[in-house]
Amino acid sequence: MMMVSNGHLRVDLGMIAEMVTPGSRVLDVGCGEGALIAWLGRHKNVDGRGIELSMAGVAAAVAQGMSVIQGDADTDLADYPDGAFDYVILSQTLQATYEPRAVLNNMLRIGRHAIVSFPNFGHWRIRYDLLVKGRMPMTDSLSYQWYETPNIHFCTILDFLILCRELGIRVERSIALDRQGNVLPAFGGRWLSNLFAEQGLFLLTRT
Template structure:
């Protein structure tokens, strides 16, 4: 693994490692452009970003990345059909107002879509709710209920049902416990995060 890929957040490293070299990519909720830079510099991709935070957009532009300010809930409609090989939504699905519509837009814009999200069915989350009766605060969910950007709390089981009900094809699925990949067995309990690669069935 090269130096830049090794510094990526684990879910971003999974995504970057499975994007085809030279692909055209839209990173929705691109943050400061860390993934965009890795895809550009290490995979030779043509990468564009959409980001709601103007300070993050400025940081992307300052690093020579093509990013614009926009909201995934409203601004994806501006992109033409099949205009990207991949549309990426990392750790953002649960923060959108209508994740179902956002995912539909991702698969309209991109031939494939990467989606990563925290698994609220992880055993530590279940334990906090069961034994303490409180919303959990963990390393990967580090803020209290009143300040979290997460407005939809989904589990891996929820997402699997969601995808199946819509007839979407799962081309790949990866599960992370901390910084390590784990097997799909018991992922609904053991995985803190999940990454899916989807396409139209």
């Protein structure tokens, strides 16, 4: 369940929602049952659309009156015209795409802004698992065995920032989150964030 009983969003989705300007056009890629676009529609008068891979998620979202199509980031973003949205959101999905670079480019082609969050593979516990235990890391946010994980393109926060620079994408905001999605203090720059953040959340803009 994405929504808790009192109608508030999951903490990290709340962070994303806070970045969205009221009245804007939003595409949520990997929208699940549409909790985020439903919330944005109700509270920020947003024209929200969704793309979701799982049929159950799509059916549930459409049955609640939301505009959601079955599809995925790799294949379906290419269809949309330039500038169709104000925000294109990709939450916790980038690492599961086949071509993260093409996905990012498409997001910033069809949207003025992109909001991206992903699990940070540079977190100290992951480094510890590999360095000391010699095992593929398994954490709360990365809870799959290596042979069954849908996550095929992990990156660290630093990797992501370097890619953004290569693609000419401006990082407007970057937020380091712990495993619950709470904001970590920006205590020591990117290197420390890359060590202590379990997730990174970024607001990106075309340059």
